[in-house]
Amino acid sequence: MGLQQSDALDVERVREDFPILQREFDGERLVYLDNGATTQTPDPVVDAIADYYRTSNANVHRGIHQLSQEASIAYEEAHDTVAEFVGADGREEMVFTKNTTEAENLVAYAWGLRELGPGDEIVLSQMEHHASLVTWQQIGERTGADVKYIPVTDEGYLDMDAAAELITDDTEMVSVLHVSNTLGTVNPVADLADLAHDHDAYIFVDGAQAVPNQPVDVKEIDADFYAFSGHKMLGPTGIGGLYGKADLLDEMEPFQYGGGMIRKVTFEETTWHDVPWKFEAGTPVIAQGVGLAAAVEYLEDLGMENIRRHEERLAGYALDRMSEFDDIEIYGPTRAEDRGGLVSFNLDEVHAHDLTSILNDHAVAIRAGDHCTQPLHDELGVAASARASFYVYNTTDEIDALLEGVDSARELFA
Ligand SMILES: Cc1ncc(COP(=O)(O)O)c(C=O)c1O
Structure with a gap:
């Protein structure tokens, strides 16, 4: 079920306030999942x-x-x-x-x-x-x-x-x-x-x-x-x-x-x-x-409690979908209710920068790097990770698009 039907937020209505989300790159609609870095700005603002x-x-x-x-x-x-x-x-x-x-x-x-x-x-x-x-x-x-x-x-x-x-x-x-x-x-x-x-x-x-x-x-x-x-x-x-x-x-x-x-x-x-x-x-x-x-x-x-529920739901959906794959390593708590609306991960041997670049070819915007937490990445034993971060205008369909992009990377590097 798409999050458009979410009881927490009317996402389709929210998206109307963000014309930037209509942008297309090479014919593909932008999927913006880099909200932990910066969020988009709605028309009223x-x-x-x-x-x-x-x-x-x-x-x-x-x-x-x-x-x-x-x-x-x-x-x-x-x-x-x-x-x-x-x-x-x-x-x-x-x-x-x-x-x-x-x-x-x-x-x-x-x-x-x-x-x-x-x-x-x-x-x-x-x-x-x-x-x-x-x-x-x-x-x-x-x-x-x-x-x-x-x-x-x-x-x-x-x-x-x-x-x-x-x-x-x-x-x-x-x-x-x-x-x-x-x-x-x-x-x-x-x-x-x-x-x-x-x-x-x-x-x-x-x-x-x-x-x-x-x-x-x-x-x-x-x-x-x-x-x-x-x-x-x-x-x-x-x-x-x-x-x-x-x-x-x-x-x-x-x-x-x-x-x-x-x-x-x-x-x-x-x-x-x-x-x-x-x-x-x-x-x-x-x-x-x-x-x-x-x-x-x-x-x-929108209501901050609604936003929290929406984020938890998206994080939960992303965690569920990603855990279907043995080659995806997810960092952080496994319970969505213990997390904010973001998921950092790595795909097997594929460097996070390569993964993010392939996702970019599919108009999916996520972040790769150490996310300004180098010592934490040292503790995790990796130099970098990919991070998808969600916000009020994101949907489960967009998380599916992310996973499709990950699949392309998987095929390319197989
Ligand atoms: C947890 C946390 N603290 C601090 C910052 C720094 O924010 P800013 O670059 O807006 O100062 C960020 C930005 O990514 C962050 O995620």
Whole structure:
């Protein structure tokens, strides 16, 4: 049965908002399964950005004139919309960044460089994306803090017994991803937050693959920081969100300096603006903020619980179909309910790049490589994997098309 009949989402109706999905390559209709890298942008979001530029474009915070006031209100309200979407109290807990990577760097620089020193420990997991792994590794090098890694079990889960031993009174920061962009695993971030807090450590949750795909409530998780990227949730590139607990963000020093983030400047010293503006130096991501708010409204209309069910169903279908073949190795948990909507795999001896290239000949777009998780791939014993990642407009028919492409590769390399 095609997912068009899914009770979770009216996929055919959703697809009408994404004209890009009608594109054909050499007569074959595009099958876009690279949503973990970036998602497509629906017409209402494109329209919101275009309308902003057509009717209200101006710089914010500085102007008395009408356009500047309109732009300022739209930009400020976008913070509230995005904050509410993830359960934050309001704009005082939601900083707009360029993406998840910048959010990670913001906390690492603004908090880590000042607060960490020799004897302190940063606890990451073996499945971290380079956005977190490389950033904290660098902060460790600069401050003398040690970086430790929660191991991943053979089944693709975080080893929570090991986590309980690794997180100690020396731990100052735990940084873990909510959903693995390689294994698909949904991690028990609320339990990790409890562990961190039991030892007076903070927890930073990388939600880049979670916020687009499931309901997220930062307060329920009790995250101290929580980050995500707009372009992975139907929004534009160039914008991400950093949630931080209000008192933490308030106490933190800025990350970057310049206009817009100050309250009073003299030749001798400067005082800072309120959060979030303190962390948004220079002309901020105004149009992108408007676009991200429109994306959030679009997702809310679809319903995050429906999206989660749809993704689980697609992941389950892909897992079932792929497990029919002995020559396909799948990474990560075997139970669809423990994963987000993506599946990484390898086809026997065929390199993931070759496989992806053959799929491209069939207009099927997936990703090949290490997915910015090189150390995890080392643990898996492979240099690369192929990854199919699903979203609101994908169907089981498209997963069948993926498997047909895999079959062509199988024949070619036999
Ligand atoms: C889990 C995870 N974290 C962080 C990132 C980095 O996101 P961005 O490139 O938008 O900063 C990604 C992107 O692939 C991701 O999947």
